[in-house]
Amino acid sequence: MADKPGWEMTPVERMASHNRHEAYAEQILEMFTRGETFGAISKATGVPKTTVQHMVKRLTRAYANDRYGDITSVLGRELQLLDALTRANLAAAIRGDKAAADIVMNAHIRRSKLLGLDAAVKAEITVRTAQDIEIERLMQMMAATPEREVAE
Secondary structure, three states: OOOOHHOOOOHHHHHHHHHHHHHHHHHHHHHHHOOOOHHHHHHHHHHHHHHHHHHHHHHHHHEEEEOOOOOHHHHHHHHHHHHHHHHHHHHHHOOHHHHHHHHHHHHHHHHHHOOOOOOOOOOOOOOOHHHHHHHHHHHHHHHHHHHHHHOO
């Protein structure tokens, strides 16, 4: 049963496998918070690495929800804190206080990350060589030339 991939297991075998993995949930979360790699956690528990990754994602989301509540309210509290830090330090930063300027800049960087404003922008770049341009010019000339001239 343990050697079968998931799609070859019967529903009963899948449930038994799931229950065995869930028995390690607390240990997996503890190891992850200590900084262990997914591979090390997998080796220590016998739970497949991809299953460990899925469990960590689910367990950390559940932990954050239990501890802090809805993600929207957490985001709102974080943004309020960053706004307060900015307001409290902006005047001093403008006057040249380096420590205050660092606080303001770090608050802006963090706000951008929380709101996803720092995400990479997709850009498409097209490079045309001289050869490409010459080929296009010749094709346009051929398209403009009547067929009987080409045949002669």
